Amino acid sequence: MAWEYFFPQKEMPLAVTFAGRYDVWDFSQHGNMLNEFQSGIRLFDHYPESEIWNKLLNGNAEIDSILSKGQIALRFRTNRYTSLIKSFSFYAEFEGYKAICCNVGSTSSQLFDSVDELTYDIMCPFVFDGKQWTVSIYTKKDIDCSVIAKKYGGGGHKKAAGFQCLELPFKKI
Structure with a gap:
């Protein structure tokens, strides 16, 4: 260090x-x-x-x-x-994974601590700034989030990554 x-x-x-x-x-x-x-x-x-x-x-x-x-x-x-999850989250399929998504910016994977881990593969908080969406991807499973993010022009690490886009690549299921 x-x-x-x-x-x-x-x-x-x-x-x-x-x-x-x-x-x-x-x-x-x-x-x-x-x-x-x-x-x-x-x-x-x-x-x-x-x-x-x-x-x-x-x-x-x-x-x-x-x-x-x-x-x-x-x-x-x-x-x-917990309140934000109850009000603004939904499940979606994203790149073949079950995602818990929440319309909240400037957060971390801890946003999803109140959600049962067995109900999703990846966590995706997202926010719109008036021009584009910023999407983060987190996982606690053996999934490489950076591979997903790179597909959309972003990057990151295996367990945490992100990208920006003009249209959200997932919809509520």
Whole structure:
């Protein structure tokens, strides 16, 4: 990791650890604290030049407060995501897979946590900006989302990818 390269003698702050593990979706060691940290830090101005980073990169004093606030923010997000799924989601067939689709932008696969995993192969949040659709594709199965996205001019990783299009390539079933 970059921290170890640039600061080999300095212990990695929890904020860096949490951000790094969340970035690669590795919840194995820190579990839901990663979500709590992400939800908590987003309550603050968290641009790279923000004051919060001086505190977080020079110790762990703020972590407990951020995690505590993050627990509350995460409960709100979970309830909001459940409501969005109930109001704006539908099933579709997309590239031979059963998809759970939801008309919501700027989200993650966690939007679909309230949906039974046995009922879909892929998750597709999408949003229209007035000119084009932005479609994300996520999966928890052995499906390469990047292959699907590339077919529509996009890209990404095996478990998370996306593309933009003028017409949605799926319809409610």
